Amino acid sequence: MSDHHTHVQEFFTARAADWDSRFPDDGPAYAAAVADVGLRAGDRVLDAGCGTGRALTPLRAAVGPTGVVVGLDLTPAMLEAAVRAGRDRDGRLLLGDVAALPLRSGSFDAVFGAGLVSHLADPTENLRELARVVRPGGTLALFHPIGRAALAARQGRRLTPDDLRAEPNLRPLLARSGWRMTSYVDEDTRFLALAARES
Numbered sequence: 307m308s309d310h311h312t313h314v315q316e317f318f319t320a321r322a323a324d325w326d327s328r329f330p331d332d333g334p335a336y337a338a339a340v341a342d343v344g345l346r347a348g349d350r351v352l353d354a355g356c357g358t359g360r361a362l363t364p365l366r367a368a369v370g371p372t373g374v375v376v377g378l379d380l381t382p383a384m385l386e387a388a389v390r391a392g393r394d395r396d397g398r399l400l401l402g403d404v405a406a407l408p409l410r411s412g413s414f415d416a417v418f419g420a421g422l423v424s425h426l427a428d429p430t431e432n433l434r435e436l437a438r439v440v441r442p443g444g445t446l447a448l449f450h451p452i453g454r455a456a457l458a459a460r461q462g463r464r465l466t467p468d469d470l471r472a473e474p475n476l477r478p479l480l481a482r483s484g485w486r487m488t489s490y491v492d493e494d495t496r497f498l499a500l501a502a503r504e505s
Contacts (some may be wrong), residue, residue: 311403311427312371315381325358325387332360335451339498340364340418342489343447349415354404354436355422357384359393360434361449367394367416376409378402404432411437423448423470430482437484442505446485448476450497457497471497 324343345351345368353361357376365375375397379385385399402408405427417436426432436446450457454472458465470476476499477487483502 311380312319318470323383323387324362325384326391329451332451335496336346336361336420339420339447339451340368342498342500343368343416343445345373345416346368348372350413351376351416351418352407352409352414352436352439353377353397354373354417354419355379355425356397356399357381357420358391358463359385359388359397359399359425361418361420362388362396372429374398374414376414378404378407378473380404404435407435407439411438412441414440415442416440416447417448418447420449420451423476429470429479433471433483433485437503440503442503444503446480446503447502448497448501451495453492453494453497455492456494471499473499484495 347370349369350373351365351369353365356362356379359377362375362377369375372396377388377397377491378400380403382401385401388399400408417440423429440446454465454469464505468475473490480487480501484504486504487499487501489500491498
């Protein structure tokens with residue numbers, strides 16, 4: 307396992323037990339973001355870097371009982387927290403790495419990634435791997451329940467021009483990775499970038 311992966315696992319393992327209680331009001335933001343993805347009954351969706359599974363319930367509601375919801379995370383403690391919260395009832399949980407997804411090519415209609423981009427070891431290759439498992443025309447949603455400026459303020463840092471989530475950086479990053487950005491919102495109350503899988 308790379309040093310980057312070890313760092314990510316250590317960071318989230320230390321925070322898994324109380325992650326949901328630290329951010330108790332994020333539920334409506336998750337539900338609104340999922341609604342904007344445009345999922346339909348019967349769709350197949352991957353929650354990449356699902357953490358404690360806060361997106362799984364709205365994703366399940368969007369795709370209905372005939373759809374497929376898979377939550378994948380690198381950190382066992384986060385998946386254990388998802389199980390304790392009962393969110394494994396809304397989707398299948400997988401321990402895995404977005405660098406090498408244990409999933410068939412073209413097998414999903416959409417990928418949802420909350421807080422994902424800043425934790426990717428190789429953003430171009432990792433987003434390309436996410437594109438591999440999505441059908442042409444499928445959707446990628448990169449979400450955070452607060453915007454870039456609000457998140458930087460929460461973390462006591464300044465926004466910098468090299469922030470991957472800044473539109474001038476994210477749009478070409480997605481394009482290099484097999485995605486075409488279709489929508490970009492960065493407000494205090496949420497961040498949501500949507501992209502379509504190129505054919």
